[in-house]
Amino acid sequence: MNRELLVGVSPHLHEKDQNIERAMRDVLIALCPAAVVAIVVFGMNAFYIMAVSMIVAVLSEFVVRKIFRRKTSVNDLSALVTGLLFAFLLPPTTPLWVVAIGAFIAVGIAKELFGGLGKNVFNPALFARVALMISPLSMYVSKFVKPFYWRHTGFFSNVITSIDESVAGRIVYKGITGNVYMNAVTSATPLSLMKSGRMLVDTVTGPTPVGATWLTSGGRPSLWSMFLGCKAGSIGEISILALLVGAAYLLYRRTIDWRIPAGILGSFLIVMLIAWNNPVYELLGGGLVLGAFYMATDWVTSPSSKSGRWIYAIGIGIAIALFRLLSPWPEGTAIVILHFNVIALLIDRYIAAPKFGALKKRWINKLPVSP
């Protein structure tokens, strides 16, 4: 019997179809419905943003890992996921060069500089989004447009490369095809309308695919518009329906833990109910649903125990609600989850279910005193 036999430590079986690529593929599949809605609502512009973000994310990973002499890991698909998620967080007016910078920050810095997938502290997509928000480039990532604005500009042609605010009080979009559009298409997001108490004056006239008009309840998008995705917002966050369809798939595949979205949305709703601040509207608005199902559930940056996940999720839900209620900003999902990425490290350190057969049922770890 002369043959090479494999050795290696037990167990010698591995769960079928349980690996990192599979999880990443699941997320990519789950994001598809929302991506399609983004293109329908914001035109091919949304597609260009997603494509640039994903391409730059993959290239950054490839190049940075080469520089660090790490093994290429492009086929674990995680860069694609980060790229797509980052694109989801951007307003449809983001110039493509800003998208590229952000995608590089996400993968090259937030992920690889920390040591690669698994070692990163922050959710890379959120990290890059917030980095842009507080950078000099912030003006490029804060202008939202009306849904179906492309009816004025054309479905394909509107690639926005820069924004020029020099014309007094007006915003000029410059496209690579030479198109320039006025501020007629910009719009406040539903949450900022709520915050400011302003009404939206509909300057986009005519019917939309989802109904005779998307403006119903008192100068704000109706609940149906909010749910289906007919509203101003970041390209991936608008359609709650599409996000939920994808989330159902992820839950079915057990790729994400239901405790995290349940904890976030539940506690958020409770706070909003107590404050009686239009809870359903708040739930459907902004990046909350995207954050709860796709950002906070990120394996690497959330706690790994069930009890820890409950604490993390409930904490996030309450914090987002308080942020929206008390801060001057309409939305805080990204910044709150980013903070909880750090808190997750602490939670994992201190919170663990008692071991099977433990005499003292302790939920809080006593860390050994290092000599």
Place this chain on the structure above:
Amino acid sequence: MKEQGLRTFKAGIHPPYLKELASGKAIKEAPVPEEVPILLQQHVGAPNEPLVGVGDHINLGQKIGSSEAFVSAPVHSSVAGVVKGIQEATNATGQKVKAVVVTPDSNQPQFSGVSRDIEALNAQDIVSIAKDAGLVGMGGAAFPTHVKLSPPKDKPIDIVIINACECEPFLTCDHRLLLERPEAIIAGLKLFMRAVGAEKGVIGIEANKLDALDGLRKAIGGSADIEIEVLEVKYPEGAEKQLIFAVTGRKVPLGKLPSEAGCLVQNVGTSIAMYEAAAFGKPLYERVITLSGPGIKETANLKVKIGTRISALIEACGGLTEDASKVIMGGPMTGWAQAELSVPVIKGTSGIVVLTESFVDVRDEHACVKCGKCVEVCPMSLMPNYIVTATQKGEWDKAEMWGALDCFECGCCSYTCPAYIPHVSYVRKAKAEIGAAKKAVKK
């Protein structure tokens, strides 16, 4: 896969069981090999010293190694023959141990022992018979049986559980024994109960062996103190602490023995060996093992003489298939992969499983992505991912805090880890380091 309403433990996994490969094969005698290396240490505890010299002629069942230590079990010859040498041999875990190598006679005698009335034996008799016959746990752990039968006086045992779970994939030897020898199992259980003074005996059996229930019920007959508990099919249902919890709802305190929870767990094979030792004076020199897996030509359940090399057994089953790539001694979840097929079967060997390339899913280890799946499946409710990170950093105190010492190496965590982290090898390293550190402190 999940049977509703059956008792079980918390967490765990559902690997493919593939028991059907061998469960239909009745137990057959394996051929007597040409050379029999009998290891002098086959159990947990102190090693034995040889009682025979080179050139001696020894009988079937003769004691050939023993030790003065309490935690140890003597070994007996599985054949009649001549001692060819006493030398170092490698066991399944890769350690070097002393072995008595016997060349069997061409004519092997039948075993002739005593005939005892087992009803007349008292507790002390049973314990000393178990010790004398070299009984150890035959499910794999190989802990000396007489030690288990002598619990501390202040920890009375009220329940004896026969572990008939056989939760490891592929293995079917216990299933065959349940089908073919239920009377012997029940007789052994009664002896265990008498030895420790337990009022109750329970057979904990997974729901994938329901065909054995009829025979067991018949064997139990009118004994009201013996029950059968059908358990959910889940791995590791047959792990001692998990089984005790599933059957009784009691938790064995961390770091303590089952006697602390008033329980004694014995394996099906051990139970039969107990009966045979008591009734006929037959020492433990042969056992039933399963040969199975996609990489072996014929699957079988064989009664094998301790000391038979696994190469001989594989040959008896028609050899390996072309694409066989891993030969495992024991089950695929906790067994040891063998590079050399010359290692001999010992008392704790429950099977030989041969996997093919398509079954062996080896990949490079990725950094932990903290998915928490290992935490979810760990039957001890540990944090396997942080045991690993602490071990990687050499932070032994933290590794201990996360539960390195409480891990019983079931492998659920690695089975489900998307990053393909071999937790068990980290745990072993951490255990060794923590143990060494504790010894140093004592000195």
